[in-house]
Amino acid sequence: MDKFTVARALDEISRYLELSDSNPFKARAFERAARAIEKLEDDVVALVDAGNITKVPGVGKATGDIIAEIVRTGSSSYLEELRGQYPSGIFGMLRVPKLGLKKVGILFTELGISSLDELEAAAKSGRLSKVKGFGPKSAETILKGIEWARKRESNFLLPVGIEVGEMLREKLASIDAVEDAEVSGSVRRRLEVIRNVNLVVATKNIDVVTDALRTVVDRFEIVDETTVKGVARNDVEVIFHLTAPNEFGSTLLRTTGTPAFVDAFGKIPKARTEKDVFKKTEIAYVEPERRETADDLAKKKRTKLVELSDLRGTFHVHTTFSDGRHSVLEMLSAAHDRGYEYVGLSDHSKAAYYAGGLSESRLEEQQAEIATQEKKVRPMRVFRGTEADILPDGSIDYGLPTLKKFDFVVASIHSQFQMGRDEMTERILRALDDPHVTFLGHLTGRRLLSREGYSVDYDRIFDRAAERGVIIEINGNPQRLDVDWRYLPRAVERGVVLSIHPDAHSISEYNALITGTWVARKAGLAAKQIFNTRGVEEVEEFLAKRRASS
DNA sequence: GCCGTTTTCGGCCCGACTGTTTTCAGTCG
Secondary structure (H helix, E strand, O other), X not given: OOHHHHHHHHHHHHHHHHHOOOOHHHHHHHHHHHHHHHOOOOOHHHHHHOOOHHHOOOOOHHHHHHHHHHHHHOOOHHHHHHHHHOOOOHHHHHHOOOOOHHHHHHHHHHHOOOOHHHHHHHHHHOOHHHOOOOOHHHHHHHHHHHHHHHHHHOOEEHHHHHHHHHHHHHHHHOOOOEEEEEEEHHHHOOOOEEOEEEEEEEEOOHHHHHHHXXXXXXXXXXXXXXXXXXXXXXXXXXXXXXEOHHHHXXXXXXXXXXXXXXXXXXXXXXXXXXXXXXXXXOOOOOOHHHOOOOHHHHOOOOOOEOOHHHOOEEEEEOOOOOOOOOOHHHHHHHHHHOOOOEEEEEEEXXXXXXXXXXXXXXXXXXXXXHHHHHHHHOOOEEEEEEEEEEOOOOOEOOOHHHHOOOOEEXXXXXXXXXXXXXXXXXHHHHHHHOOOOOEEOOOOOOEOOOEOOOOOOHHHHHHHHHHHOOEEEEEOOOOOOEOOOOOHHHHHHOOOOEEEEOOEOOHHHHHHHHHHHHXXXXXXXXXXXXXXXXXXXXXXXXXXXXXXXX
């Protein structure tokens, strides 16, 4: 039993409580307890055994009993009871924007609605507008929201595609007649949002393999002699391209690139490997990430793309001091274990209340903790930073004496998203003018498949960043992948330096450095254009110089 | 439900926005 399982159960209780009309603070109390458990440094089971669980701030008698029950039996009878009161899948309605737990709860109690279909019917029939708090405008917004939610149902973030692809490759490996299998399509191109997972399967016996695929996916369907479709878990569409082993490379090439790339490539000769296809056609190899367009095919020289192993350190890492799930030491140790020469911790600034932003006094505590823990991860260098809010007027959260305490500042927007393009651009430009700002964090604030970013004038921002020497972050969080790779070449043209950051809120989120690197590769970037491919001395010198001039 | 105390009851993290109100509740960050 680990603390995250306990926290998840408490979160679920909290969500059910918010659905019902009881005291909203009760729901909050469970949520607070969940966060407290998540951030525990001690083992939750040990705490329960020692009778010390209620000593955790935010955990009282009632919650303590629930936690103890979960630890002992693996489940909570209170949670089971709550689950029994609502249809499963009721939280699916949360996918509709502007619908939160309160409204979902009201809709269920008043109209018995618990699914998108029922919601749609109620909105169309006018039944919805009869409920207190829902006017005609609500029905309209909800119908639009349902359409929006449905459209996104068939799209997935890249990591989902990677996982499904890996799982299918493993399954295929256990089929005797399969000689080779490889993921192609948008997943292989590392596109940030994918619609399906393509796999090329090499076999001498297409009929046998086709038949075997019936058990590998749901909704099995034969499209044509060499193409089979189906659906994997998570409802991801899967397309198998069956091919003879001596054409494996050709099919891989044909099904990896976009039509624009494949068309421009011209005639694809038969070959066992993809490398052989390139060799036979005397075309220099194009990395899969670069096969969105035909641009590279036309180029004489290929850029050597940055690789994950080129990264020698990172910035933009959160800890339990703000909204991270692991402690300073845990985050430092994880970076150390990954072999990084340096890591920059940056918890939220005080304006970000909702994310547990650090007041000046909490900041002092955090820096003291860093001073204690950094000794344990030597010789890795630990930089002290902050992810400071860019306030609506473009000024940076924290006053002058505080800003001087940092080795680096990631400046990001976390409020007033709906600002118009011009106003938003001015806001960011003003932030770039602040000499304390080292990095510009997640440029557009987008959340893939859930929220559009704010609109900005990229060119003006890139110009100013270049002029002021501010590094622009490539936020590698798979939900963000912000800046979009399509705009990065324009930054590079202007001499803007970029840096790949994980925006990690837990140890596992250091993996965002992988997705972040893919973004840089898709943009055609080389290691030298990425700040955190530099060694620790060079980085230290850069930060020191910048501090001195601010 | 939790917490803290001017200690067993009243408050609980903030602010903008929107649609629904006629003074506010819910959502979102």
